[in-house]
Amino acid sequence: MRLTCIAVWTWLFILEGLFQLASCRSFQSDKPDGGLVKDCESIPPYLPPTVTNTSLRLSALRSLMDLYNISVYVIPATDPHLSEYIGPQDARRAWITGFTGTAGTAVVSKMKAALWTDGRYWIQAERQMDCNWELNKGETTIIDWILNETREGDIVAADPFVFSIGEWESYKNPLHQGNRQFVAEEKNLVDIIWVGDHPPNPTDDIFKVPDEFFERTWQMKVKEIRAQMKENLYQPTAVLISALDETAWLFNLRGNDIPYNPFFKSYTLLATNFIRLFVNESRLPQHIKEYLNTTCTTDMCVQLKPYTDIRKDLQEYAKGNVKIWIGQEYTNYGVYEVIPESKLLVNKYSPVQLTKSVKDSTEQKGLKAAHVRDAVAVICYFVWLEKTVPKGNVTELSGANYVNKLRSKQKYSKGISFETISASGLNAALAHYSPSHETNRKLNPDEMYLIDSGGQYLDGTTDITRTLHWGTPTDFQKEAYTRVLMGNIDLARSIFPTLTIGDELDVWARHALWEAGLNYMHGTGHGIGTFLSVHEWPVGIGSPHTCPLQEGMFTSIEPGYYQDNEFGIRIEDVSVVVKAETKYTFRGVPYLTFEHISLVPYERKLIDVSIMNKEQIDWLNNYYERIWRTVSPELQAQQLTEEYDWLQRHTQPFSHGIIITYSFTSLATALLGSFLLQGKIL
Numbered sequence: 001m002r003l004t005c006i007a008v009w010t011w012l013f014i015l016e017g018l019f020q021l022a023s024c025r026s027f028q029s030d031k032p033d034g035g036l037v038k039d040c041e042s043i044p045p046y047l048p049p050t051v052t053n054t055s056l057r058l059s060a061l062r063s064l065m066d067l068y069n070i071s072v073y074v075i076p077a078t079d080p081h082l083s084e085y086i087g088p089q090d091a092r093r094a095w096i097t098g099f100t101g102t103a104g105t106a107v108v109s110k111m112k113a114a115l116w117t118d119g120r121y122w123i124q125a126e127r128q129m130d131c132n133w134e135l136n137k138g139e140t141t142i143i144d145w146i147l148n149e150t151r152e153g154d155i156v157a158a159d160p161f162v163f164s165i166g167e168w169e170s171y172k173n174p175l176h177q178g179n180r181q182f183v184a185e186e187k188n189l190v191d192i193i194w195v196g197d198h199p200p201n202p203t204d205d206i207f208k209v210p211d212e213f214f215e216r217t218w219q220m221k222v223k224e225i226r227a228q229m230k231e232n233l234y235q236p237t238a239v240l241i242s243a244l245d246e247t248a249w250l251f252n253l254r255g256n257d258i259p260y261n262p263f264f265k266s267y268t269l270l271a272t273n274f275i276r277l278f279v280n281e282s283r284l285p286q287h288i289k290e291y292l293n294t295t296c297t298t299d300m301c302v303q304l305k306p307y308t309d310i311r312k313d314l315q316e317y318a319k320g321n322v323k324i325w326i327g328q329e330y331t332n333y334g335v336y337e338v339i340p341e342s343k344l345l346v347n348k349y350s351p352v353q354l355t356k357s358v359k360d361s362t363e364q365k366g367l368k369a370a371h372v373r374d375a376v377a378v379i380c381y382f383v384w385l386e387k388t389v390p391k392g393n394v395t396e397l398s399g400a401n402y403v404n405k406l407r408s409k410q411k412y413s414k415g416i417s418f419e420t421i422s423a424s425g426l427n428a429a430l431a432h433y434s435p436s437h438e439t440n441r442k443l444n445p446d447e448m449y450l451i452d453s454g455g456q457y458l459d460g461t462t463d464i465t466r467t468l469h470w471g472t473p474t475d476f477q478k479e480a481y482t483r484v485l486m487g488n489i490d491l492a493r494s495i496f497p498t499l500t501i502g503d504e505l506d507v508w509a510r511h512a513l514w515e516a517g518l519n520y521m522h523g524t525g526h527g528i529g530t531f532l533s534v535h536e537w538p539v540g541i542g543s544p545h546t547c548p549l550q551e552g553m554f555t556s557i558e559p560g561y562y563q564d565n566e567f568g569i570r571i572e573d574v575s576v577v578v579k580a581e582t583k584y585t586f587r588g589v590p591y592l593t594f595e596h597i598s599l600v601p602y603e604r605k606l607i608d609v610s611i612m613n614k615e616q617i618d619w620l621n622n623y624y625e626r627i628w629r630t631v632s633p634e635l636q637a638q639q640l641t642e643e644y645d646w647l648q649r650h651t652q653p654f655s656h657g658i659i660i661t662y663s664f665t666s667l668a669t670a671l672l673g674s675f676l677l678q679g680k681i682l
């Protein structure tokens, strides 16, 4: 998760609501604003150097609006695949406004221009937007603003490719009620005027995931999806695949089009009798074309079509006696609107998205292996921090760069999976903070430090958060941390029947906090991909998206606690849903539980075992034993002796207050450790 540059979890925004606004405001008040605040009232206006002059861009847009007879033009921040992260050529909202934050919608009328974004971005938006723009902090809704700017009969327009079906309806319905037209303008007006510095479409070669990292060939996956079509009551004749990770998963192919996400821009129309991949064909090397059987047109061959042909092609296909199955969440209005209602089968998620959410044994193995190497990178970072922070020259940004570099050295690394959140002291109280030059803070042994980071590897995607302290934490910090940890553990060891909805388990993660009158204002977990998205829905916990849990699904577990203006705590592990052993099995339904695959010990200094129960401590000790057993051989293999010793110290078992248990187990671990050391390293 992160704040400034890239999208975070949208569902998290919803839950955070006022909490975020409050903390952002108080955060703002203790920032020196010298020279960074614009003054649009003075003559001439004062503009800080962080501002982009948008006068020419806006006048060009307005000329086009006149040409098309458009009164208001709406510019959202997403791409045609409704991606969480977008490529630079799709950053139209950022270009027209100057504001580079991920979330936010721009609206331009004949005379005015306004931006809506959530409270996390207000400071940044004010610093980046010139006096042509007003920042709307929720004083009016976009719809009310548009109604006020227009008269009955006027045309409000937008590019339907950058709206989900639901978002489009949320404009269309109230605008129609107000007797305004809401018109889909197929050609994006910003693209017409954004010339010269408009980043080109991606041209990098599309590549295949190495064979050892997948067990289902694309042909097997195609058959799986076709079998689901056949079984479906509504007898769909084709599935339209719009989300980029779904096409990437289906064909075991990846690209470099989107930061942090190994995707390539494409759509797939998977019909009972053909497969069409809409992509820039020049990006497929010959061996990939052969791999896809692109020279034939039978049902197991992949026909290549230009990316921009999707709408035309769908429209043509929809003329037949067909039924097109789509997932509402990731299908844009531009492709949806050309399919007649009677030819549509609409579910919340496409069958590909749901099939992808249960990982097969090779994907599971890959995710686990990636998390072992990822743990090595994180442990190396923690050892380095322990030595370097007291010298006083590590900052949030230099720390983030360093941990990113450590990940890139691990085998199969393909970069990081989201912008690293490296937050010291009060900065961590903003759940989605990520450092920028203006907010960068020095890491201080007397402050808590939160690091939320992850990597892309050919065999899996990782995401882990740890909160550290190098000095003496307060009693309250220890209690809050321990309660967050207790929530993580309570959820991880919970046992539930197959097909329990993720949301139903959310209370486990909050119980220990609630007992003390504490809470966190965000969701508890999100699914994760295998060298795909770091936030992969609909698996998750405590968000409106989540689906029934099954064996082989992966989710993060990440309770937290944020004390405004002081500190922030989050403890995040990726966990796999596994079978649980239960005494009985009511009606034969198998019971499930979680197993953490993130393998980095927690901050010992912040754990107060005296408030934990025996089951929590036992779970923790078992987990530590597993971390040691799994990660120490990898540390040895990479000849990281200092990190090996560190891990040994940091995975010592906790006692329940009974000294005997403690010394016996630690003695055993110490003996085992020195045995391994002598046998393998020395």
Ligand SMILES: *[C@@H]1O[C@H](CO)[C@@H](O)[C@H](O)[C@H]1NC(C)=O
Binding pocket: 047, 053, 054, 055, 056
């Ligand atoms: C912005 O650019 C326009 C066109 O180049 C120029 O006329 C105007 O003075 C600039 N505005 C500011 C505030 O610099």
Ligand SMILES: *[C@@H]1O[C@H](CO)[C@@H](O)[C@H](O)[C@H]1NC(C)=O
Binding pocket: 140, 145, 148, 149
């Ligand atoms: C409506 O538009 C008028 C004229 O532009 C403006 O003065 C007024 O503040 C607007 N009201 C709202 C609620 O935006």
Ligand SMILES: *[C@@H]1O[C@H](CO)[C@@H](O)[C@H](O)[C@H]1NC(C)=O
Binding pocket: 069, 071, 153, 154, 155
């Ligand atoms: C432009 O739109 C207005 C409504 O805002 C309409 O009355 C007018 O006829 C349109 N003009 C043209 C040339 O289409």
Ligand SMILES: *[C@@H]1O[C@H](CO)[C@@H](O)[C@H](O)[C@H]1NC(C)=O
Binding pocket: 201, 202, 203, 204, 280, 281, 282, 283
């Ligand atoms: C397709 O990719 C090639 C490079 O592989 C590039 O030269 C070309 O401009 C791309 N076409 C489009 C329409 O993006």
Ligand SMILES: *[C@@H]1O[C@H](CO)[C@@H](O)[C@H](O)[C@H]1NC(C)=O
Binding pocket: 290, 291, 293, 296, 298, 300, 301
């Ligand atoms: C697809 O390609 C494979 C391997 O190149 C080949 O064995 C197979 O016959 C091809 N299928 C069709 C339908 O052309």
Ligand SMILES: *[C@@H]1O[C@H](CO)[C@@H](O)[C@H](O)[C@H]1NC(C)=O
Binding pocket: 391, 393, 394, 395, 398
């Ligand atoms: C911190 O200072 C030490 C010694 O001056 C230097 O070796 C090290 O590279 C510095 N680290 C950072 C992150 O600047």
